[in-house]
Amino acid sequence: MSFSDSFFARRFNLTPRDLERWLGEALSRGGDFADLYFEYIESTSLSLDESIIKSATQGVTLGVGVRVLSGERTGYAYSGDLTPERILKAARTAACIAAGPASIVRSGLDEGEKLDLYSVPVPAAETSLADRVALILRADEAARSADAKVFQVQASFADNIKHILIASSDGSLVWDRQPMARLNVSVLAKGEDGRVENGYQGGGGRVGLDHFTSQNLPEKFAKEAVRQALVSLEAAEAPAGETTVVLGPGWPGILLHEAVGHGLEADFNRKKVSAFSDRIGQQVASPLCTVVDDGAMASRRGSLNVDDEGTPTRRNVLIENGVLRGYLHDRLSSKLLGSAATGNGRRESYQHIPMPRMTNTYMLAGESDPDEIIKSVPKGIYCATFGGGQVDITSGNFVFSATESYLIENGRLTRPVRGATLIGNGPEALKWVSMVGNDLKLDEGVGICGKEGQSVPVGVGIPTVKIDKMTVGGNA
Incomplete structure (x- = not known):
C-alpha cells in the first residue's frame, strides 16, 4: 500500500511534502534528529453491574507529537489539532527547546519495514455495539449461575482501533493500524460466615470479536473469577x-x-x-x-x-x-x-x-x-x-x-x-x-x-x- 492509500493521507490529506516541511521546521534551529508521530484512536467502553449496562462510552482522540533530539536534550511539543498551522507551531516549539548543532533533513521519505502481527479483518471496534454488549451479558449470566455464593458481578468490554504515522528526518516513513480488545469479569462471593471475597479474570489482545466468541471466553472468564472467589472464602x-x-x-x-x-x-x-x-x-x-x-x-x-x-x-x-x-x-x-x-x-x-x-x-x-x-x-x-x-x-x-x-x-x-x-x-x-x-x-x-x-x-x-x-x- 502506498502512502497515498494510508489512513492519514486519506483522512487528513497529508502528503510527503507536508511531512518534509514540518521536519525541516523542527530542525530549523539545529539538532541531530526529528520525528513526527501522528495518532488517531477510535475507542469504545462498556460496563455492566447488577445485570444492567451501567455505562457506554465512545470517543475519538487524535493529535501529533513533534520531537527533536540534540545530544542528550529532547525538545517535544504536541497538538490535538491536525491543521497545518498547528503542526507547524508544534514543530517550531520543539525546535526552540532542543536547539543545537545544525542537521539536515534527508530529501525524500521511504516507507520503512514493518511486521504483520495482527491481521484482524474486522476489529472489535468495527462490529455492532449489540454484539459487544452480548459478550458482557453472557459473562454476567455465567458468573451468577456458577455458584449461589456469588452476589455481585461486574463485567466490562473495551476496544479501540489506533492509527499511527511516524515520519523521521532520517527519511523513514511508517504507518500502522493497531486493534485492541479486552474483556474483564469480577465477582464478589459471600461465605456462610458472612465473609466476602472477590475473584477476577480477563483477557484480550490485538484481536477481533471472534477471539472471544469462538473460545467461549465470557463463560470461561466468569467461571474462573468465581473459582478464585470461592477459593479465597476457604483460605486461612x-x-x-x-x-x-x-x-x-x-x-x-x-x-x-x-x-x-x-x-x-x-x-x-x-x-x-x-x-x-x-x-x-x-x-x-x-x-x-x-x-x-x-x-x-x-x-x-x-x-x-x-x-x-x-x-x-x-x-x-x-x-x-x-x-x-x-x-x-x-x-x-x-x-x-x-x-x-x-x-x-x-x-x-x-x-x-x-x-x-x-x-x-x-x-x-x-x-x-x-x-x-x-x-x-x-x-x-x-x-x-x-x-x-x-x-x-x-x-x-x-x-x-x-x-x-x-x-x-x-x-x-x-x-x-x-x-x-x-x-x-x-x-x-x-x-x-x-x-x-x-x-x-x-x-x-x-x-x-x-x-x-x-x-x-x-x-x-x-x-x-x-x-x-x-x-x-x-x-x-
Missing part, C-alpha cells in the same frame, strides 16, 4: 517468614516484569540507577533462567508491528542462562550507548515522549515437570496469581501481593492461604531459582505497565518456577 491467613516459593505459570510473570524487566530498560542503565547497570556479561541469575522480551509475537497485547518510533519490534534475549546479555533500547539510548535499537521505544500517546519500555516479557521454559517441582518442596508456598506490586529500580527490592496462593506441605498443595506478600530483591531472587518447569504460559492479555506517568499495554509470562529462598509476609 498466610504464614510469615523465609521459605521456598513456587510461582505458578502465566500471570505470575508480572513479578519478573516488575522486579527484573524495568531494571533492564536502557534509560535507567544509561543513568546508572539500575541494579543491573554495567553488568552486561555478568552472571545475574541462576543458569536456569533465560529472560526474553518479544514485541513480535502475533496478536499479543504487548506486540507491535513497529514501536512508537517506527522501529520494527523483535525478540530480544535479555538474560541468557543467567548471564545478562543486553538492555531494552529506544532511539536515544541506543545512540548514546552505542547499541542497536531493539524496538522498545514506546509512548502512551501523542502527548508523551517515547522511552524504553517492555512489550511481552517472559522466562523461557525449563526441563522440570511442574508436579515434580511441587513434590520437591517439603514446606513452602505456591503462588498461583498476583495482584499489585512495586519495585525500587535502583536497589531491585520488590513487594508483591499474591491473590491466590497455597501452602506446600510434604510435596503437596494443601490449604489455600490469603494475605501472602512476597518481599525480595529481583537479581537476588533469580539467583535462588533451582527448578524451572516445562510449562511456559503467557498471561491472558490484561497487562498494563506504568512508568513515569505513562501507561502502555504489555504481556508477561513464566513457567512454574521454584525459588529456594524468599521472604513471605503474612498475618499468621
Whole structure:
C-alpha cells in the first residue's frame, strides 16, 4: 500500500511534502534528529453491574507529537489539532527547546519495514455495539449461575482501533493500524460466615470479536473469577517468614516484569540507577533462567508491528542462562550507548515522549515437570496469581501481593492461604531459582505497565518456577 492509500493521507490529506516541511521546521534551529508521530484512536467502553449496562462510552482522540533530539536534550511539543498551522507551531516549539548543532533533513521519505502481527479483518471496534454488549451479558449470566455464593458481578468490554504515522528526518516513513480488545469479569462471593471475597479474570489482545466468541471466553472468564472467589472464602491467613516459593505459570510473570524487566530498560542503565547497570556479561541469575522480551509475537497485547518510533519490534534475549546479555533500547539510548535499537521505544500517546519500555516479557521454559517441582518442596508456598506490586529500580527490592496462593506441605498443595506478600530483591531472587518447569504460559492479555506517568499495554509470562529462598509476609 502506498502512502497515498494510508489512513492519514486519506483522512487528513497529508502528503510527503507536508511531512518534509514540518521536519525541516523542527530542525530549523539545529539538532541531530526529528520525528513526527501522528495518532488517531477510535475507542469504545462498556460496563455492566447488577445485570444492567451501567455505562457506554465512545470517543475519538487524535493529535501529533513533534520531537527533536540534540545530544542528550529532547525538545517535544504536541497538538490535538491536525491543521497545518498547528503542526507547524508544534514543530517550531520543539525546535526552540532542543536547539543545537545544525542537521539536515534527508530529501525524500521511504516507507520503512514493518511486521504483520495482527491481521484482524474486522476489529472489535468495527462490529455492532449489540454484539459487544452480548459478550458482557453472557459473562454476567455465567458468573451468577456458577455458584449461589456469588452476589455481585461486574463485567466490562473495551476496544479501540489506533492509527499511527511516524515520519523521521532520517527519511523513514511508517504507518500502522493497531486493534485492541479486552474483556474483564469480577465477582464478589459471600461465605456462610458472612465473609466476602472477590475473584477476577480477563483477557484480550490485538484481536477481533471472534477471539472471544469462538473460545467461549465470557463463560470461561466468569467461571474462573468465581473459582478464585470461592477459593479465597476457604483460605486461612498466610504464614510469615523465609521459605521456598513456587510461582505458578502465566500471570505470575508480572513479578519478573516488575522486579527484573524495568531494571533492564536502557534509560535507567544509561543513568546508572539500575541494579543491573554495567553488568552486561555478568552472571545475574541462576543458569536456569533465560529472560526474553518479544514485541513480535502475533496478536499479543504487548506486540507491535513497529514501536512508537517506527522501529520494527523483535525478540530480544535479555538474560541468557543467567548471564545478562543486553538492555531494552529506544532511539536515544541506543545512540548514546552505542547499541542497536531493539524496538522498545514506546509512548502512551501523542502527548508523551517515547522511552524504553517492555512489550511481552517472559522466562523461557525449563526441563522440570511442574508436579515434580511441587513434590520437591517439603514446606513452602505456591503462588498461583498476583495482584499489585512495586519495585525500587535502583536497589531491585520488590513487594508483591499474591491473590491466590497455597501452602506446600510434604510435596503437596494443601490449604489455600490469603494475605501472602512476597518481599525480595529481583537479581537476588533469580539467583535462588533451582527448578524451572516445562510449562511456559503467557498471561491472558490484561497487562498494563506504568512508568513515569505513562501507561502502555504489555504481556508477561513464566513457567512454574521454584525459588529456594524468599521472604513471605503474612498475618499468621
